[in-house]
Amino acid sequence: MSIDNALRDDMLKATPNLRAFAISLTNNVDRADDLVQETLMRAIANITRFQPGTNMQAWLFTILRNLFHSEYRKRRREVEDADGKYAATLAVQPAQGAHLDFEDLQKALTRLPADQREAVLLVGASGFSYEQAAEICGCAVGTIKSRVNRARNRLAELMHLRDMDEDLGPDQVTLSVMQAVA
DSSP, X not given: OOOOHHHHHHHHHHHHHHHHHHHHHHSOHHHHHHHHHHHHHHHHHTGGGSOTTXXXXXXXXXXXXXXXXXXXXXXXTSXXXXXXXXXXXXXXXXXXXXXXXXXXXHHHHHTSOHHHHHHHIIIIISOOXXXXXXXXXXXXXXXXXXXXXXXXXXXXXXXXXXXXXXXXXXOHHHHHHHSOXX
């Protein structure tokens, strides 16, 4: 089966964002890479279902999200480092303050409910509009806005932030997740 060059190029262009989203969902680079690979394989196998002229990246994110949730349902019965001792041994202390802020953000993200984490990552970190994120998640735009707002408030609380500019410093990735999209 051959795939149109324009579609292939759109898929390749979306791959870095897919990988970043997968890493944020799984907190594991290897699992994220597997998830992205499976997403692309399924997209190619089902390319006839893609509607030309629509957003390829949103379609791929939807596939990735569905695969992640399917995998999560399969794994939820597994006990994986329940007390976190093994994971704590793998942590490397960052050399700069921005890395510490980002690490704090990652830890705080894991404490959010899955729907809120997903919404804030799609809108804040991946740059999707509220409308696109709502389409990916299969819910109303107002629901996404509410989830993003609750997630941002909870992240600020978990990270003990009062003034974003003063407390976070110059790390643009952390700032983009925490600040409202203009």
